[in-house]
Amino acid sequence: MSNRRDQPLWISVDGVDGVGKTTLASALAGELHADLSSEFSDGFLGAALREAVTRAPNYVTVSRTAQSLAFIGDFFEVYATQVSTSLRAGRTVVSDRGWLSKYAYQLVTLTEEHGEERARTLLDASLGLMPRPHLTLYLTASEDNIRQRLTRRDGSCEDDRMQFVRTTSRAAETAITNTPLALRHVRLDANPAASLVLDQAVSTCRAWFG
Template sequence: MSTARGLWVTFEGGDGVGKTTQARLLQEALEAEGRTVVRTREPGGSDVGRLVRDIVLHHRGDIAPRAEALLYAADRAHHVATVVRPAIGRGEVVIQDRYLDSSVAYQGAGRVLDAGEVRALSLWAAEGALPDVTVLLDLDPAAARRRLDADDKPFDRLEAEKEEFHARVRDAFLALAADEPARFLVLDASRPVTELAGAVRARVAAALDAPGGDVGGGR
């Protein structure tokens, strides 16, 4: 489908809300329609990103909050330049787990940095690139923690943070969605997986059918 327009979809939300599952289901649905899909994530969606991911999520020592924000921004700059923009330029659909909204929520609200400065840093790193659709899966942090506990896997640095941290992150995500309703689709992540997948597919289908132009506001 070389003449198809590209599209960029990101999934956001706290840890344990089901982003990976919904991204996979969307990928399967789009590929069944004949579209080429690039699944990626931040951090870790590129060769450089995998190195950054190991530092920010698995480093055993403390990382200063500003240093953490800068590491995420460095990954973002390389990822957008080498993975996201080329794929969209080829008319492909990029499905991405986390983008700059996660930095605003986690490093801004979670680490109590200035959210505006964190967002500005990310936009500078990515040359203003914003997704066409951002799906926010919203879930009470206590319910999300029960899901993570059920997985019986070691927590990374962010997953291991206290409940107050994750409450700030959730509030920040909801505030971001309220500020940009045209970009965000907010879904109650406690709904059945198939219902959520249907809502996501409907929103993405509408974006794909929209008139052409500068796909993805800031690109």
């Protein structure tokens, strides 16, 4: 699939934890005959972070700054080894968690240590070095559905985890409205069944890019 200028696309699937990003990204890549970019890189840093979030999904280090820089650094590795590689080869790529997710999650993390203004300054300077996706599909769902999905997936979902979800959702809105460069995005209702959300996503991509 290509845009009207016959160029490969970077499509990013984003949203808070439990909203259905991984399920949609995988299915959408199949529907579009696109490459699928993973959340973490295949390098040593990606492997360490992948293991860390299975044990502590929100906070994996004592220093919030160290944690954010690690996640941001690995995202640059994902872009260089997966996203950029696919685009240079003329292939469309779908990301499971992309630019918006990284900005929103790290805004929450860094704000705790530095305040929102300094956190945004750091993120604008670091993530501002990376191109934006051609289109971000921003998934939203009710808190009840998110809690149920997280409980089914992880066995439980405590109140502090839902509070983190709320805070991250607000941070995503900040990222959408306040980033220096416009983020092309479409909001998708992720409350229905996965097959219906996939239909929405495919229709949206075709409407945007033909």
